[in-house]
Amino acid sequence: MSQYSLxxxxxxxxxxxxxxxxxFDDIPLEEVRRSFKNFIPTTISDYCIVDExxxxxxxxIKSKEYLVDKLKVYEDVIxxxxxxxxxxxxxxxxxxxxxxxxxxxxxxxxxWGGYCMGSPEVSRSLTCKIAETAECPVFVINYRLxxxxxxxAQLCDALAAYLYLTNPxxxxxxxxxxxxQIIFSGSSAGGGLAVATALFLRDADLPLPSGLxxxxxxxxxxxxxxxxxxxxxxxxxxLPAELGISKFKLVVSMSTEFHEQAKFLEEKIKQKxxxxxxxxxxxxxxNLPPILCVTSDPNKFQVPxxxxxxFANSLFKNPTEVILEVYxxxxxxxxxxxxxxxxxxxxxRSCDFIKHQTLISDESDRKSLQGINKTITAIAISPNCEIRxxxxxxxxxxxxxxxxxxxxxEV
Numbered sequence: 001m002s003q004y005s006l007x008x009x010x011x012x013x014x015x016x017x018x019x020x021x022x023x024f025d026d027i028p029l030e031e032v033r034r035s036f037k038n039f040i041p042t043t044i045s046d047y048c049i050v051d052e053x054x055x056x057x058x059x060x061i062k063s064k065e066y067l068v069d070k071l072k073v074y075e076d077v078i079x080x081x082x083x084x085x086x087x088x089x090x091x092x093x094x095x096x097x098x099x100x101x102x103x104x105x106x107x108x109x110x111x112w113g114g115y116c117m118g119s120p121e122v123s124r125s126l127t128c129k130i131a132e133t134a135e136c137p138v139f140v141i142n143y144r145l146x147x148x149x150x151x152x153a154q155l156c157d158a159l160a161a162y163l164y165l166t167n168p169x170x171x172x173x174x175x176x177x178x179x180x181q182i183i184f185s186g187s188s189a190g191g192g193l194a195v196a197t198a199l200f201l202r203d204a205d206l207p208l209p210s211g212l213x214x215x216x217x218x219x220x221x222x223x224x225x226x227x228x229x230x231x232x233x234x235x236x237x238x239l240p241a242e243l244g245i246s247k248f249k250l251v252v253s254m255s256t257e258f259h260e261q262a263k264f265l266e267e268k269i270k271q272k273x274x275x276x277x278x279x280x281x282x283x284x285x286x287n288l289p290p291i292l293c294v295t296s297d298p299n300k301f302q303v304p305x306x307x308x309x310x311f312a313n314s315l316f317k318n319p320t321e322v323i324l325e326v327y328x329x330x331x332x333x334x335x336x337x338x339x340x341x342x343x344x345x346x347x348x349r350s351c352d353f354i355k356h357q358t359l360i361s362d363e364s365d366r367k368s369l370q371g372i373n374k375t376i377t378a379i380a381i382s383p384n385c386e387i388r389x390x391x392x393x394x395x396x397x398x399x400x401x402x403x404x405x406x407x408x409x410e411v
Contacts, residue, residue, distance in 0.1 A: 006329070006330075006340065006342070006383045007340050007341075009340065010334075010340050014331055017331075020035075029116065029117070032117060033117045033119075036113075036117060036118070036119075036122050040122040040125075040336075042121050042122055042124055042125070043124070043125065044124055044128060045128035045129070045132065047097055047098055047128075047132055048095055048096060048097055048098065048128045048131055048132065049095075049096050049098055050093055050094070050095060050124070051093060051094040051096065052091065052092075052093045052094075053091065053092055053093065053094065054088075054089050054090070054091050055089065055090045055091070055092060055160060055161070055164050056164075056169055056171055056172075057089060057090075058169065059090070059160040059161075059163045059164045060089075060090055060156065060157070060160045062160070062163055063156045063157075063159040063160040063163060064083055064156060066159065066200075066204055066206070067152055067155065067156055067159070067200075068083075069204075070200065070203060070204055071152060078150070078151065078152065079150040081149070081150070082149060082150055082151070082152055082153040082156065083156075090141070090142070090143075090157055090160060091142045092120065092139055092140055092141040092142055092161060092164075093120045093121075093139075093140050093142070094137055094138070094139055095124070095127045095128055095130075095131045095137065095138040095139075095140065096131060096137045096138075097131050097132055097135070097137075100135060103135055103136050103358075104177070104178070104181050105134075105136045105177075105181040105182070105183070105354070105355075105358035106136055106137050106138070106139060106165060106177050106181065106182055106183075107130055107131075107134060107136060107137075107138045107139070107182075107183045107184075107185050107213075107354060108138075108139050108141070108158075108161055108162060108165060108182060108183070108184050108185070108194075108209070109123065109126075109127055109130065109138050109139070109140045109185045109186060109190070110140075110141065110143065110158060110184070110185070110186035110187075110189075110190030110191070110193045110194050110197075111123040111140060111143075111186070111187065111190045112186070112187035112188035112189055112190050112191075112333055112336075113145070113188070113189060113190075114188070114189050114218070115145060115146045115154060115189045115193075116145055116146050116147065117145065118145075118189075118190075119142060120140035120141075120142050123140060123187075123336070125336055126187070126335060126336035126347075127140055129347050130185070130347065130350075130351060130354075133347055133348055133351035134183075134351035134354040134355060135351075135355070136354070136358075139161065139164075139165065141157055141158060141160070141161035142157075143157035143158055143161075143193070144157055154193055155193065155196055155197060155200060158193055158194075158196075158197040159197055159200065159201075162182070162197065162201070162209075165177045165182060166178075166179060166182070166207065179207040179208060179209055179210065180210045180358065181210065181358045182209040182210060182358075183209055183210055183211050183212070183213060183354045183357060183358060184197060184198060184209050184211075184212045184213070185212070185213040185214070185215075185350075185354075186213075186214060186215070186217065187215040187216060187217075187333045187335075187336060188215070188216050188217065188218050188332065188333055189218045190217075191214035191215060191216065191217025191218060191219070192217050192218040192219050192221070194212055194214060194217070195212065195214065195217065195219060195285075195288075195291075198212060198288050198289070199285075199288070202287055202288060202316065208288065208289050209289055210289055210290075210357040210358050211289045211290045211291065211292070211353065211354070211357035211358075212288070212289060212290075212291045212292070213291075213292045213294070213350050213353060213354060214291065214292065214293045214294060215294050215295075215333055215335055215336075215350075216294070216295050216296060216332045216333045216334075217293065217295075284315075284316045285320055286316040286318050286319055286320055287316035287318045287320065288320040289320075289357070290320070290321040290322070290323070290353075290357060291320060291321070291322045291323070292323045292325070292349075292350060292353045293322060293323065293324050293325070294325045294327070294335075294346060294349075294350060295324075295325070295326055295327070296326070296327045296328075296329075296330040296331060296332060296334060322377070323353070323377045323378075324377065324378040324379070325346070325349065325379055325380075325381055326378070326379070326380045326381070326390065327342065327346065327380075327381050327383075328380060328381065328382050328383060329383060330342065330383065334346075335347055335350075340383075341385065342381075342383045342384075342385060345381075345385045346381075378390050
């Protein structure tokens with residue numbers, strides 16, 4: 001039994017999530033997507049309002065222009081269909097706190113779901129809390145999902161959302177947000193997409209946001225990090241440890257056509273070794289705005305020393321400031337699942353980071369939120385909200401250098 005105090009509701013929630021995931025194995029992906037609403041709270045806070053919007057096509061067109069130019073080297077491994085929008089366009093939603101004064105900061109939130117499921121609607125329990133605690137609006141883009149839409153469709157939509165915020169037309173109804181007042185945030189796959197978007201902005205020499213807040217970010221799509229191969233992970237999380245997330249591949253088979261095309265592109269990408277959609281394989285994670293990386297014990301963490309080293313082949317050699325918070329014994333993306341004190345604690349710390357980063361006007365005066373002049377500040381946090389230095393068991397990932405190299409195992 002753990003020495004920490006997690007509420008009975010936490011364990012009941014974990015049990016229910018596992019039960020729901022087990023039922024996904026033989027269910028078509030369309031049905032899985034619909035069923036999300038049955039076990040993920042979609043209620044809107046009494047203090048917030050939701051404003052659903054359709055983005056003008058010009059933002060997507062501009063985003064495509066940037067991507068086509070920068071991804072020419074990968075054009076032979078990219079499905080051209082990514083440039084075709086469906087569902088009558090690109091949509092998103094604003095989460096705003098009622099009667100709150102305009103702070104001129106905004107959070108661009110990218111939802112979770114393994115790139116194949118999820119939506120702004122099923123993220124509302126978390127995005128409402130962010131809006132209330134960070135005291136600013138949250139914009140959630142309804143980016144396209146796989147397998148119908150292959151890479152870089154999701155990156156295109158995230159970039160279009162950023163262009164919408166920074167250079168809105170008259171139809172948007174708001175003044176442009178200064179990039180220094182924008183925070184990228186995301187959970188799981190959305191966290192990986194947030195980093196991928198920031199990396200693209202950096203590489204394209206476009207203005208970067210003021211910071212990134214990542215919750216259990218999926219940064220290593222090769223599933224090569226040690227925790228993905230640790231059977232102990234199954235005991236405290238709902239994500240299966242066996243072969244990373246391979247058990248979820250069954251629900252991704254929406255149709256033979258999509259599955260075969262995705263498999264074909266996967267093999268070509270492996271040969272090409274493209275890195276634009278896989279942040280952990282970038283030559284450098286340097287020259288990015290400060291990152292708050294929040295993860296939980298079973299996942300260990302996915303921003304090791306690689307974030308500030310291995311720059312030999314890169315133009316970007318300025319180390320990125322990273323604050324790493326590892327939460328003991330908690331499951332993947334716990335903040336959006338349980339109304340526990342540790343969730344509130346984590347959300348508040350993240351929103352303090354948001355406020356801090358968007359209040360800074362002079363980058364030369366930038367100081368760590370933790371008050372420590374380090375490139376990486378790493379701490380562990382117990383379910384009792386007690387902060388301490390990382391334990392020995394966590395330090396393995398800080399020295400992990402075989403990123404992208406999947407161990408040989410028997411299947």
